[in-house]
Amino acid sequence: MADKESEFMLKALELARRGAGLVSPNPMVGAVIVNEGRIVGEGYHLYDGLKHAETYAIEMAGREARGSTLYCSLEPCCHYGRTSPCTDALIEAGIARAVIAVVDSNPQVNGRGIAQLEAAGITVEVGMYEREALRLNECYFKYVTRGVPFVHGAVIYAGNDETAPDEWKPSQEFLRMVSEYDAVVLGCENEYILLSGPNRALIEACLSRKRHRPPVIAGTPGALEAINSFSQAIEETNASILAITDQPEGDPGEAGVLKDEGCVGAHLRVRPDENRSEVIDSSFILHPSSFTVRPGLAEILRSLARLHVTSCTILANSRDRDMLGDLAALDKLTLILPGTNEREAIISMCKWEDLVIGLDGVEYRHTGRYTEMIGYPRESESH
Ligand SMILES: [Zn+2]
Known part of the structure; x- marks a missing residue:
């Protein structure tokens, strides 16, 4: 029995x-x-x-x-x-x-x-x-007990070649996982991946799933420029856009994501037909006094929680990962490592001393010249 x-x-x-x-x-x-x-x-x-x-x-x-x-x-x-x-x-x-x-x-x-x-x-x-x-x-x-979203951090480890991060083509399993979360946070500032490659793949995955409530795409105005070519899908899914910046005079840039003077973050909805964005809830505007440097992960998670986001993927790369903070504090990680097998991938990780981290329940997926290493940070097992 x-x-x-x-x-x-x-x-x-x-x-x-x-x-x-x-x-x-x-x-x-x-x-x-x-x-x-x-x-x-x-x-x-x-x-x-x-x-x-x-x-x-x-x-x-x-x-x-x-x-x-x-x-x-x-x-x-x-x-x-x-x-x-x-x-x-x-x-x-x-x-x-x-x-x-x-x-x-x-x-x-x-x-x-x-x-x-x-x-x-x-x-x-x-x-x-x-x-x-x-x-x-x-x-x-995590959401019902702690009141903040579950965070899946995706970290691209850059290779020697400056342009390498853009060559990572996410595996289908990675994209499926991203599509199952409520939000994506575009953390990459690296110009190679701002407008093409990984950022775009994340947005596409987030918008691909038909769901009962709109997904959320968050990022710096620079990163959010990548949403321009998705205006139709954003309109269809009614996706919310959350802009994150430390610029009090926030230049809305191409994406037109930040209009209100003095605000450094706002919950916005893109109006592609009028080629502009509008603030749909001013209570989400974070004022410059809220923080002195670029908002950290805690502020971002609090803003997402106010949008009832229970889970998100945050993308960053090894040259620009401030937004992720302490990797061990994240709930789940996908390390995107140059290398076509496990050994090469681990050697790539070790080149970034402060980004060497132990994972439990590890799975590897090989995609092109990259290996995705997925697991749970060991230090976070206790919470
Ligand atoms: Zn029931």
Whole structure:
């Protein structure tokens, strides 16, 4: 039975993943209902479908839900949001046992869903594939517990050749990952990559995903010039643009991103037809007194959180990475290293002494003359 149970939970996790990049700020959830060893119901959350995974699974199971076991990738909700609580629906459907991968650390739930099920006489077990379930919703968990977005830092390690960073062609997996986050932050100041290559690839990935709420593109006015050629896609997706600069007299530049005198950052919407931008919420304007140097990561994350951004990718390169601050404090990293194999890639990293960092759960992807090394900074494992 144990193997069968693993199978059912893995199925629930797989179903949950179908909501990747679509459900934010909600978590991805998958649910499987099993009666006498047979799957009788399954479901997953897609924000637009409104209903939660458990509801779909209960509906599919019908009368067979009575006396069955639920396998769910996350603790069922117990509060009224856009829908009524899943715990009520599970109790009413007559579920006998619930196997839950992980507690929902959202302060509105945080064990109360489990308590309600138990109070109704349902046997509850928690922790099967907990690690996988935590990883699956890593952005959600950080956002609901800390109030700031999950940060995926992408750092391009420049080679000896000055123009090298531009030659990195992101892998499909990298672009998919970027497209699943709510925002991109264009951190690169390097002129080689401002207007072409990586910055553009990031914008394209961010705009490529059809989602229920607009993505956010943030960057310095210089970096945001790269958005000019995406005006149609920006209009279609209704993307928000967040300008970040330390220039009080902020030259709007080609992108027309900063109009208000005295502001150093603003939440803007691009009006491509009129070839200008407008400030859509002046409360997002950060005044020069807010900081004395270019806004750091903390300020940027606070601004993004106010836009309800739960996750973002920040791009920087090894010659200009101030915006990223301490790499070890980031949640996830993709190091983009010159080299066609792991050994060459690690040698490339070691050329940048202050950018040598240990990662856990490392994966490598080779793309052209570059290797992408993806993992979790070791020092951040504890938070
Ligand atoms: Zn629910």
